[in-house]
Amino acid sequence: MANIVWHTKLRIKLDLTLDDLDHPELPDLWETIYRTDRYYAQRGIPVHERDLQCGGVCRDAGVEAWMHLRLRANGRREAVHERSEDEERHIVPMSDEHKAYQERILRAAQDGGFDADSEVRTRVGRSWIQTDTLVEGADGRRIGWEVQLSSASSDGLRSVRARASKAAKNGITPAWHTDRADYANRHDTHWTRSNHLPAYVIAKTGDLRVISGFRALDFWRCDIHAVYPCPQGVRRCGKAHATPKPRDVLFDDLVRQTAAGTIVPIQFRTPTKVHRFWVTHTDKDRLDDLYNNDTQLPPIKDDDAAFTIASRNQPTCRPGDAATTPVTLQTPSTIPRITAPQAVVPAQPPAPAVETGTAPAALPATPAQPQRPSGAHPAAGQVGLPETLIALQQAADHEHTKLQQCDGYEERKQQRLVWFEAAAAAQAAITQYARTKRFNRFEVQQEVHRIVRQPGEAPGE
Structure with missing residues (x-):
């Protein structure tokens, strides 16, 4: 195929790449x-007469290489040679460096116990795919x-x-x-790059380093200690993130480990584009877990990244109620254990209270029958939490523990779905x-987590 066509009657050149x-x-x-060309074809007129x-x-x-026109389903215009030998004239000869890379890939694959071949044509429907190696x-x-080396043309x-x-x-x-930086910076496929080297160096059995693409x-975690x-x-979202960092790898190892699946x-998606590169299968599994956990169960912020923005709602207690109200509202990470009704409510909490937009339920007058899960108690019944909440949270934590013990990718994928449900x-x-109870949902969740999990144990995210 070619993009420039000569019309013998009109005596002009036609550039098929232009509208x-x-x-x-x-x-x-x-x-x-x-x-006109389609009319000639329907009438059976030979290509060399069109x-x-x-x-x-x-x-x-x-x-004089005669051609006929073809229009693809995607709108692409093509001019096809009548004879295959004319088509072969447009094929750029393979460089010595290109041949050296092919030989090196074959040798590296065979050393790793894998089969490989060059210039392989794979039949795909009515056409085929030709692969270098x-x-x-x-x-x-x-x-x-x-x-794709530096000797390629601008249309390569x-x-x-x-x-x-x-x-x-x-x-x-x-x-x-490739060995060109402008090619390796593209994101249309998974590019790797080595330095520009002569053929005899590429063909050696010594180390050939890949400097880009792996x-x-x-x-x-995005907290106050993060360096990214x-x-x-x-400013700081409190979630977990992943940042890719360039690493060098040997070309022979890359060939063998991609074949082995390691x-x-x-x-890798960013807010502006999609980056394509190679990583170890361990990093890929961890990235899948991060994306799934982050989208389904957002992680709870650490103590050092606790809520620091004051609530727009009115406080739920006043200094005048200290004699009759033994329960205090503080940040979730500093909720005290209340063991006696002599606890005193401070005039101003050391950290702002975190509440939802729903109006809170009225606090009980005596500490003997607490109704809000803001205090820490040894059992669910003592704070009025249903046993159903405790059982469901225990089941979820149990499924998360089973997920951490899975080894295979498919097994982890199935167990992750069970945990999500x-x-x-x-x-x-x-x-x-x-x-239903008009409680602060965050405080309810924190109390359920405290009852189910051991002290100091991180929530299953």
């Missing part, structure tokens, strides 16, 4: 030429290595996204390698109870 074929003075030129020749490489070489990995895994990357997407849809994991994930800015653009491709049931019950 007007580079002839704005001739309106509807493409429709006229394409309908007035169209290759106007690029073949014409420059002094060869195809590695047959473990568990049916297929890694298609494509080498035009179809990268389409080729990578087509390979992925047909069970081939695309792995593109990263390690640094997991951290919050990716959500706020290094896998991921798509149990946790959702517990959270719904807490919400319904707090709404």
